[in-house]
Structure formats: C-alpha cells, structure tokens
Amino acid sequence: MIRTLLINNHRSILSNDLLEEIATRGNYDLIVATEPHVYSAARPQWVSDTNGDVAIRRVAENREYGLYRRAEGLVAVELNEIVIIGVYISPNIPLGSFQDKVFQLQHIVMQSHKRVLILGDFNFSTTAAGAASSNARGWILEEFLAITGAVCINDGMPTFKARGHESILDLAIIDRRMDPNLIAFTVLSEETGSDHLAVSVVISDHHTGTTWQNITPRLTNTQIQLVVRRFARKIAEQVQINPDMFQEIIVEEIARVPHRTDKYHPVCWWTREIEDQRNLMQRCRRKVQRMRTRAGMVEESNLAIKEYRAARKKLNFLIKQTKKRKWLELCRVLDADPWGSAFQIVTKRLGRHMPMLNKDTAAQQMSILFPREEMENREEITCVRDRFTQQEVINAVKKLNNKKTRGRMGSWRQLSRALLK
Known part of the structure; x- marks a missing residue:
C-alpha cells in the first residue's frame, strides 16, 4: 500500500511541522505539500518544483522514489510503478496560463505508460469533485478528465474552511489504469495549522487488472x-x-451491439516494405517520447531524435517512390484497358452516388450520339429492320442496369431512359 498525505501549508512553519507529525503518526509514505515553508522545502529530503510552490517528501525510509518531472507549479516522482504528481495552481494567474498548466498535465498523463495519481491545490470549483457548480477553470479541468479518461476521486467533502466559507480546492485525480476498488480517499479532521484540511489517499501498489476503462460501459x-x-x-x-x-x-x-467484421483496405500503393518502415518509424517515435519524460538523458534523447528523423525521412522517400511507380503502372494499364483497375479505383472513389445529369452533360452526350456533321455528310442507306423491332429496342434499354458502365459512345444509362420518355 502507498499512503499519501496532501495539504496546503500557506508557507507556515507551524503547519509544516504539524503535517510531518500527522504523517509520522499515520505511517504515511509520502507528503505532498502545496505552498510549503521556504526553508522546509529546501531540505534534501524534499523534492520541489522550480518555484517552490509544491513539494513532495518521502516519510518512510524503506520507500525509494525517483524524480519523474519538474516544472513550474508541478513536481512528479515515481514510486513502485506509480507516478505521483504534486500540483499547485495559483488563483491569481490568468485563464490562459491555467489552461497551459492543464495541457501540461494532460501531456504527462497521455505519454506515461504507468499509473498516475495527481494531488494538488487547483483553486477552483468543479462538479467533478462534488461542488454545486463549476466555474470557467472547472470546465477546463472537466474537459481534461474527458480527454484523458481520468477520474476525480473526491467524495464531496470540503477541503477548505475559512470565515464560515467551505469549498473543495484540494483534488485527487487518478487515471484509467488505477484500480478503482483499491483506492481510499479521506478528508482528515485533525488540526493542521492551516485553513486547508489534510487529505489522505491510500492506493494499492499492486495492479490487479481492473481499471475504470474496462468497467465503464460504452454506448453509441x-x-x-x-x-x-x-x-x-x-x-x-x-x-x-x-x-x-x-x-x-x-x-x-x-x-445488442453487432461486432464489426469489415476491415480497413490499404491504398493501392501500399507495400510490405512501407509497412515495415512505418513500424520502425513508430518505434523510434515512441522511444523519443519516453526520453523526453526522463531527466538527465540529453545525449540519449538527441540520438533517439536523429534515429527518428532518419526513419521518417526514409519512409517519406519510399512512399514517394512507390506512388510514382504505381502511377506509371496505372497509366500503362489505362492505355491497354480503359475499364481495368484504373476504372475500378475511380468508381470506388465516387462511391454509390453517380454524377448528376445536367443540361450541359445531356447536350454533350446528344452530340456524341447524333453528330450533326456525320448526319449531313452521310449517304442514304437502307436499314435492315427485319432483325429487331422498335419495341424490342425499348425493352432492351429498360432492362439495362443503372450502374452499367458507359459503352464505346460514352453515353449514360440515365440519358437512354430519358430518350425513351
């Protein structure tokens, strides 16, 4: 089990000492302190962000953790395959800066391959935590929860009490990889020396396989x-x-949801060589993304970026060369057989909807069927009518399929039906 304690100290040395006493008495493993005391956060056992607005301390000596990410108002450590993120967002920053910090959190959650726990003081109201309403910042966080699939596990109890006012400012958020059955969220009633109450979050460090994602029903x-x-x-x-x-x-x-059996058909120029190179490029890109989340690996990150760029360049070259070769082959096939593979590609692009027969198209088709110059210069000939009658021709035209391809004269099926009328 990993026992974590969260509180806002308001830069008070008294609140900081009370927090350490609560953590020691409750056998907590980690402390996440927002607005910690300046001298306390500077101690070696604390890991703080770049501005000293949030810090994480290891209480249990048998717990080893490593720094995962550090930024302004954000510090993350990795403990037993779980990334614990401490966050502090000031209520005085503009809405655009707040949105940038939420986007930074979203990037960490989406790129991490481990379970994520977010603890912090967000300084806003949101219905996701049990508040009565959401403000503009709460709407941004709710959008973050919807995109990443994370869940706020607050139980609706207020975490801030001052001058007769209560609100939920300190939040605990877990991602979809967390086990929902092994998480305990509690707002403690002990004296903290601050107007914020201490929040206790107990999670299991053993992943059982049950997640919010696979227990949430999905409906169309x-x-x-x-x-x-x-x-x-x-x-x-x-x-x-x-x-x-x-x-x-x-x-x-x-x-009642039917299982889809249709599969995606690749484009005509797709080859096995392109597929292998694309898989190599994706592996290089994932390697680069993992390197960016780790500190102290500048040389390895630069080398991974060079490998990714080389693989991407080779993939683009292969696609360009294959497209050119396939286009030349398609042109040769089109010259030999107008109704071959080229015609099939075009009809698939058109889909089931055939081109509309407008006035200009009808006039063009009529000029092809009945050219005036040939009719004027044509000598009078005697037509043999004993083989078929006019009614037989009408019946044959009616039996033509609407999707039948145009013949050598290039006339549409709709034009033939219009002539009969």
Whole structure:
C-alpha cells in the first residue's frame, strides 16, 4: 500500500511541522505539500518544483522514489510503478496560463505508460469533485478528465474552511489504469495549522487488472437514444425506476451491439516494405517520447531524435517512390484497358452516388450520339429492320442496369431512359 498525505501549508512553519507529525503518526509514505515553508522545502529530503510552490517528501525510509518531472507549479516522482504528481495552481494567474498548466498535465498523463495519481491545490470549483457548480477553470479541468479518461476521486467533502466559507480546492485525480476498488480517499479532521484540511489517499501498489476503462460501459448515440426511449415508456407506464433496472437496460443495449467484421483496405500503393518502415518509424517515435519524460538523458534523447528523423525521412522517400511507380503502372494499364483497375479505383472513389445529369452533360452526350456533321455528310442507306423491332429496342434499354458502365459512345444509362420518355 502507498499512503499519501496532501495539504496546503500557506508557507507556515507551524503547519509544516504539524503535517510531518500527522504523517509520522499515520505511517504515511509520502507528503505532498502545496505552498510549503521556504526553508522546509529546501531540505534534501524534499523534492520541489522550480518555484517552490509544491513539494513532495518521502516519510518512510524503506520507500525509494525517483524524480519523474519538474516544472513550474508541478513536481512528479515515481514510486513502485506509480507516478505521483504534486500540483499547485495559483488563483491569481490568468485563464490562459491555467489552461497551459492543464495541457501540461494532460501531456504527462497521455505519454506515461504507468499509473498516475495527481494531488494538488487547483483553486477552483468543479462538479467533478462534488461542488454545486463549476466555474470557467472547472470546465477546463472537466474537459481534461474527458480527454484523458481520468477520474476525480473526491467524495464531496470540503477541503477548505475559512470565515464560515467551505469549498473543495484540494483534488485527487487518478487515471484509467488505477484500480478503482483499491483506492481510499479521506478528508482528515485533525488540526493542521492551516485553513486547508489534510487529505489522505491510500492506493494499492499492486495492479490487479481492473481499471475504470474496462468497467465503464460504452454506448453509441443510437443506443443512448434507445435507452432514453425505453425509460420514457417506463415513466409513461408509471413504473418505478431503480438503479438495478437502469443497469439491466444498459447491459441489454450493449449486448445488442453487432461486432464489426469489415476491415480497413490499404491504398493501392501500399507495400510490405512501407509497412515495415512505418513500424520502425513508430518505434523510434515512441522511444523519443519516453526520453523526453526522463531527466538527465540529453545525449540519449538527441540520438533517439536523429534515429527518428532518419526513419521518417526514409519512409517519406519510399512512399514517394512507390506512388510514382504505381502511377506509371496505372497509366500503362489505362492505355491497354480503359475499364481495368484504373476504372475500378475511380468508381470506388465516387462511391454509390453517380454524377448528376445536367443540361450541359445531356447536350454533350446528344452530340456524341447524333453528330450533326456525320448526319449531313452521310449517304442514304437502307436499314435492315427485319432483325429487331422498335419495341424490342425499348425493352432492351429498360432492362439495362443503372450502374452499367458507359459503352464505346460514352453515353449514360440515365440519358437512354430519358430518350425513351
């Protein structure tokens, strides 16, 4: 188990001493202190951000952790395959700067391959933590939770009390890789010497495989509409709806989701060589992204960037050369067979929707079918009519398929039907 304690000290030496006493008495492993005392945060056992606004201290001697990331108002350490991030965001910064800090958090959560726990003083109100309403900063955090799939585990208890006012400012956020059944969030009632209450977060350092992601039901928009309609019918029938009925209806709708069997078909110029080079380029890119999250690896990071750029350059060269070669082959096939692979590629691009037959197109087709110069210069000939009749021609035209390709004269099927009328 990893026991973590969070509090805002307001730069008070008394609050800092009380926090260390609570942590020692409660057998906590880590302390996350926002606005810590200046001299306390400068001690060797503390790891702070670049401005000294948030710091993390190891209380248990048997716990070894390493620095994961350090920035302005943010410090992250890695402990037992879990990244613990301490955050402090001042209420006096503009909204744009606040959004930049949330984007920085989003980048760390999205790029990390480990479980992530975020503890800090965010200084805003959000319904995700149990508040009555959300302000502009709360909306930005809620968007961050929706994008990353993270979850705020606050239980709605206030963490700030001053002059008769209560609010939830200190938050605890976990990502989807955390086990939801092995997390305990508690707001302590002990004296802290600050207007912020101490927050205790106890998590398991053993990953059991259960995550928020695989227990959260996913419904399409159509299924959501069906669920709403079923509930509307239940309400119209004056049936009492309980949580068990709600869960049963959602499970039934999820069971009705058909499994997709169609697969993506690659483009015509895709080859095995391009696929292998693309996989190599992606491996190099992942290596670069991992290097950027680690401190003290400047040379290795520069070498990884050079390898990634070389692999990307080679991939672009292979795609360009293959496209050129395939285009020349396609031109040769088109000259030999107009209705071959080139025609199939174009019709697939068009889809099921055929071009509309407008006035200009109809006039062009009529000039091709009945050229005036040839009719004027053509000598009178005797047509043989004993082989077919006019009605037979009309019946044959009616039987033509709408998707039938144009013949040698280049006329559309719709034009033939229009001439019959």
